[in-house]
Amino acid sequence: MNWIVVAGFAGLFLLVLAWYLSSTAGRLDRLHRKIDTSRLALDAQLLRRSSVALELSSSGVLDPASSLVLADAAHRARTTSDEDDATRSRAESDLTAALDAALEYPEDVAEVRASDVGAELLDELDAAIRRVELSRRFLNDAVRACRQLRGQRAARWFWLAGRTALPQSWEMDDTPPAGLGAR
Secondary structure, eight states: OHHHHHHHHHHHHHHHHHHHHHHHHHHHHHHHHHHHHHHHHHHHHHHHHHHHHHHHHHTTOSOHHHHHHHHHHHHHHHHTTTSOHHHHHHHHHHHHHHHHHHTOSHHHHHHHHTSHHHHHHHHHHHHHHHHHHHHHHHHHHHHHHHHHHHTSHHHHHTTTTTTOOOOOOOOOOOOOOHHHHOO
């Protein structure tokens, strides 16, 4: 009779352990899918931001020097979309710096906003910048949660993540231009 109780507890323990490992592996899988979709969403928002920046630079509402610098930075950001994350992150941060330089002063922004085309492009740019901030935040939150879950002993000991590479957060300067926020 005693061995039956021990076998029952051992079976129950193995059943609970299997359920826990299965649910943790499922959660890891969902987090990895969320990271993939968040990375694709961030990519789309970065491309949208660079497209709007290119439109703004070619619209004729900025001064020629700012237009040239902004067009160059936006073009570099678009062409590095297939390169590694570090190179692309630098290019996107350079685009942020170019946007900040072109739209640094509220007076310049008001001058651009005075034209219909400029107002429309600035509103579109403001929306694109906000979406980039949100997309990057969602991606980095998912990466943080995944790394935290993968750091647990059970996930490491039982290889619950399989051979999936450890996800990396996306670091870049995505602060909106100083003059754009002051309306």
